[in-house]
Amino acid sequence: MTATTKLVSxxxxxxxxxxxxxxxxxxxxxxFAIAMGLIFGNDPQPEFDGRGYLDANLVSFAAIxxxxxxxIVIPVDxxxxxxxxxxxxxxxxxxxxxxxxxxxxxxxxxxxxLSVAAMLAVGTLIFGAxxxxxxxxxxxxxxxxxxxxxxxxxxxxxxxxxxxxxQLAGNVLVFPLIFLSGGPVPLAVLPDGVRDFAQYxxxxxxxxxxxxxxxxxxxxxxxxxxxxxxxxxxxxxxVAARLFRWE
Amino acid sequence: MPDAIxxxxxxxxxxxxxxxxxxxxxxHDGEIFGMIGPxxxxxxxxxxxxxxxxxxxxxxxxxxxxxxxREVRQVRERTGVQLQSAALPHRMKVGETLDLFAAFYQNPxxxxxxxxxxxxxxxxxxxxxxxxxxxxxxxxxxxxxxxNPGLVFLDELTTGLDPQSRLAIWDVVRDIRDGGTTxxxxxxxxxxxxNLCDRVAIVDHGKIVALDTVANLIASIDAESRITFTVDGxxxxxRLKEVSGVTRVENASGRVVVHGTGNRFxxxxxxxxxxxxxxxxxxxxxxxxLEDVFLALTGREMREGQPT
Ligand SMILES: Nc1ncnc2c1ncn2[C@@H]1O[C@H](COP(=O)(O)OP(=O)(O)OP(=O)(O)O)[C@@H](O)[C@H]1O
Ligand SMILES: [Mg+2]
Numbered sequence: 001m002t003a004t005t006k007l008v009s010x011x012x013x014x015x016x017x018x019x020x021x022x023x024x025x026x027x028x029x030x031x032f033a034i035a036m037g038l039i040f041g042n043d044p045q046p047e048f049d050g051r052g053y054l055d056a057n058l059v060s061f062a063a064i065x066x067x068x069x070x071x072i073v074i075p076v077d078x079x080x081x082x083x084x085x086x087x088x089x090x091x092x093x094x095x096x097x098x099x100x101x102x103x104x105x106x107x108x109x110x111x112x113x114l115s116v117a118a119m120l121a122v123g124t125l126i127f128g129a130x131x132x133x134x135x136x137x138x139x140x141x142x143x144x145x146x147x148x149x150x151x152x153x154x155x156x157x158x159x160x161x162x163x164x165x166x167q168l169a170g171n172v173l174v175f176p177l178i179f180l181s182g183g184p185v186p187l188a189v190l191p192d193g194v195r196d197f198a199q200y201x202x203x204x205x206x207x208x209x210x211x212x213x214x215x216x217x218x219x220x221x222x223x224x225x226x227x228x229x230x231x232x233x234x235x236x237x238x239v240a241a242r243l244f245r246w247e
Numbered sequence: 248m249p250d251a252i253x254x255x256x257x258x259x260x261x262x263x264x265x266x267x268x269x270x271x272x273x274x275h276d277g278e279i280f281g282m283i284g285p286x287x288x289x290x291x292x293x294x295x296x297x298x299x300x301x302x303x304x305x306x307x308x309x310x311x312x313x314x315x316x317r318e319v320r321q322v323r324e325r326t327g328v329q330l331q332s333a334a335l336p337h338r339m340k341v342g343e344t345l346d347l348f349a350a351f352y353q354n355p356x357x358x359x360x361x362x363x364x365x366x367x368x369x370x371x372x373x374x375x376x377x378x379x380x381x382x383x384x385x386x387x388x389x390x391x392x393x394x395n396p397g398l399v400f401l402d403e404l405t406t407g408l409d410p411q412s413r414l415a416i417w418d419v420v421r422d423i424r425d426g427g428t429t430x431x432x433x434x435x436x437x438x439x440x441x442n443l444c445d446r447v448a449i450v451d452h453g454k455i456v457a458l459d460t461v462a463n464l465i466a467s468i469d470a471e472s473r474i475t476f477t478v479d480g481x482x483x484x485x486r487l488k489e490v491s492g493v494t495r496v497e498n499a500s501g502r503v504v505v506h507g508t509g510n511r512f513x514x515x516x517x518x519x520x521x522x523x524x525x526x527x528x529x530x531x532x533x534x535x536x537l538e539d540v541f542l543a544l545t546g547r548e549m550r551e552g553q554p555t
Contacts, residue, residue, distance in 0.1 A: 003350045010339065010347050017338040086336045089390070092300060092328040093351040094320050 003095055007103035015111055025073075025111040029065045029119035033058065037127035054129035059138065059210035060183030062116045063145060067177060067203050069112060070149035071156060072170030078104075078157035079166045082247055091246040101244065105150060112146045113139070133216040141213050145206040148229045151236035158243035177203040202232045249276045250309075251398045251429040252297055257306035259292050266292040267303070268453035274398075279420065279430040281440045283537065284450030285549050290433040291331050293450070294402055297431075298328055311397065324353060327391035331402035331433075335375050341386055342371030345393060352394035361389045365419060381412030388419060392428070399423060401432040405439060417443050437537040437549070449541060456544045461537060468543040470535035474505045474516050479526045483519060490515045 016022055033054075042052030081087050090100060117139060123129040131138070156173075160166035179185060180198035187195050187204075198204045209225035219226070252274040259267040266289045274280040282290045295301040297308050299315030299322055308315055315322040335344060345362070349355035362371060365385045370378065375386055384404055391399050401420070405413040413436075420443055424430050434440055440447045441461050448458040457464055471494060482503045487496050490505075492512030497504040505516055513532060520527050541549040 003347075006347050006350045010343055013343070014336060014338045081336055084334045085330070085332050086334045088330060089333040089335060092298065092323070092330065092333075093348060094323040095351045 004099045004103050007100060008106050011103055011107040012111075015107060025069065025108070026115045026118065028069075029062060029115040030122045032061060032065065033119045033122040034126070036061065037123065042127050042129055052129065054123050054127050057183065058120065058123040058129050059142075059214045060181065060207045062119050062142060063203060063206045063210055064178050064181060064183050065119070066112060066116065066142070066145050066149050066206070067174055067181075069115075070146070070153040071174050072167065074108060074150065074153040075156040075160055075166040075170055076163050078154070079160050080163040082157075082245065083163055085247060088247045097244060097246065101154070101241075105154075108150060109143075109146055112150070113143055116142045116146070131214060133213045137213045137219070138210060141206075141209050144226070144229050144233075145210070148202065148206075148233040148236065151233050151240055154240035155236045155243070158240055158245060177201050180204055181207045183207055202228055205229060250274060251276050251311060252431065253307075253309040254293075254297065255307050257293065257296055257308060258304045259289075259296055259301065260304055261292075265453050267296060269306070270453070270455055271306075272448060272455055272458055274429060274431050275446075276397075276429055277424065277427065278445040279424050279432065279443055281444035281447045282431075282433045282450050283435070283437065283440045283447060283541075283549075284433075285547075286435075288450045289453040290450050291402055292453075294400055294431070294433060298326065298400055299323070300328075324394060325397050327394060327396035327399040327428075329387045329391040329399070329401045329404055331406075333387070337376060339375055340371065341367065341373055341375055341378070344375060344386070345389055348390050348393045354395055356393055356395045358389070358393060361392055364422070365389050366415070379412075381408050381415065384408065384412075384416060385419065388416075388423075392423065396428060398429045398431065401430060403433055403435065406435060413439070437541075440537055447537065449537070449544060451541075451545050457540065464537065464540045465535050468535065468540050469508060470539045470543065471506045471508050472513060472535060473533045474507075474513060474530065475503070475533070476520070476530040477502050477528045479528075482525075483523050486519055486523075487516060490519060 015025055036057070037054060040053035042054040044050045044052055045056075048056040087100075120129075120131075120135070120138065124131055156166065156169065160169060180187075180190075180194070180201045181203045182198065187198060190198070205225035205228040209222050209229070212222045212225075213219075250273040254273070255271040257267055257270045258265070268289070270293060282293070284290055292301060296303040297310060297315060299310075299319055302316060310322050311325055313322050339347075341362070342358070345358035349358055359371070362368060365388060367382065367385055367389070370382065375383060378386065388401070388404065391401065404420075405416050408416065417439070420430055420432070432444070444461065446458065446460055447464060448455045449464070450456070457467070459467065478501055482498055482501070484496050484498055484503070487493060487503075487505055490507070490512060492509035493505055493507040493516070495506040497506075507513070507516070538549065541547070
């Protein structure tokens with residue numbers, strides 16, 4: 001086995017052994033779907049044009065969880081590792097930083113995607129949320145969103161000086177994005193100016209892409225969010241690669 | 248003798264602080280070489296410049312004839328490093344950690360053998376963070392040995408350990424040297440340097456102020472030893488003063504301190520005491536130590552673990 005595959009295997013085991021990590025990375029999203037299903041059910045509602053609560057909101061909440069994990073949980077984890085000198089020991093070996101980062105990204109990406117898939121499975125199979133589109137398309141869109149927000153998380157990790165600052169900055173950045181995403185607060189109830197401004201938020205774009213594919217729209221009808229997310233992925237990856245530090 | 252390390256005129260600043268100041272020295276193949284000095288003396292900085300983990304400002308460093316800043320990969324392949332401050336990511340087991348680090352190198356050691364050599368049999372499935380301090384330190388030593396290095400750097404490997412674990416680690420270090428690996432270590436403990444190191448460099452304010460075997464360093468300062476004892480009756484102060492090498496005799500109500508220099512004076516004092524017909528009790532002999540060498544060279548005490 002090469003160093004990278006061994007790293008992937010160890011990073012996977014480490015994530016699974018960290019109770020808080022497992023909760024956020026895998027179980028939080030499906031548990032959240034269960035909570036929503038139990039509280040709101042999925043009966044047709046006039047405010048969702050006759051669709052149920054889960055029909056209308058499941059993928060929005062998947063997007064929000066992607067943002068929270070990528071922009072708060074992961075940067076705090078990476079900065080904590082850097083602060084405790086945990087990555088310093090790797091620097092004293094012939095291991096290439098790129099090999100380390102690649103393994104880290106693979107593991108976090110797969111865990112996030114699994115968690116979103118589990119959330120959608122819970123919503124549709126247990127609570128009967130109605131998927132009008134194709135599940136493969138929805139998962140591909142979620143994968144794009146995860147990659148873009150993960151890249152943002154790595155860029156934040158490179159910039160943030162301490163875990164405390166990373167936590168604070170993550171919260172300060174994520175909660176306005178969530179508010180503007182159209183998930184918990186429908187964009188329709190917001191003033192026009194705020195609603196227009198919200199269109200610049202990548203999280204809003206991800207929510208709109210997921211909802212469009214969920215309700216059966218085609219990819220080509222949604223090129224704006226795709227361009228926004230791919231651009232975010234490119235910029236954040238460049239920043240993260242340039243600023244990565246072992247210590 | 249070929250040299251594992253050669254440094255000449257190495258200097259390193261952090262801003263205005265000159266942490267390493269024009270240092271030149273060699274570490275011979277196959278020896279245990281130690282650096283001692285107070286906190287902030289620049290030991291770690293110098294070591295990291297040699298490891299290639301820090302960029303020196305000026306000077307040259309050769310590790311097995313290679314520049315650690317240029318031939319990074321080859322130097323990493325042939326050296327092992329135990330850092331003064333390094334943790335590992337949480338929730339890694341001992342065995343899988345060693346297995347992972349083995350995968351980073353071209354000629355890794357058999358990590359199971361390494362574990363048993365370091366007395367960590369049966370610990371492969373324990374989490375590194377759940378081990379005792381001494382066991383964890385051994386894991387970091389194992390990581391430093393995972394690539395069968397010809398040279399291993401050990402930065403303060405016994406700081407924070409109890410005396411018993413420290414003795415056990417000393418055996419491990421001697422064992423490493425006897426296996427043919429050159430050892431370059433730093434320590435705060437004079438005792439450790441005295442017991443373990445073939446040669447010692449005393450570092451102060453970024454400079455090496457002395458470098459030799461412990462015996463030569465102590466001999467070089469021509470310091471006094473002391474013999475202290477208690478007698479019932481009148482001590483033979485005048486006879487003791489005549490012993491060759493004795494410089495001074497103090498007598499405070501039966502408690503006698505004889506100061507002197509040279510190799511023979513202690514023996515001669517003993518024979519005077521065995522001649523006389525008095526009860527001699529509580530006899531103690533104090534030799535000059537590296538502590539005295541540091542005091543003589545810098546005019547300051549280097550107390551263990553105390554910032555100066
Ligand atoms: N990363 C750094 N940035 C700025 N200054 C530093 C840094 N590392 C060390 N120093 C300073 O350089 C000097 C030498 O530090 P160094 O860690 O090399 O000493 P040391 O001899 O290893 O000390 P100790 O015995 O406490 O480990 C100190 O004054 C320290 O404050
Ligand atoms: Mg140090």
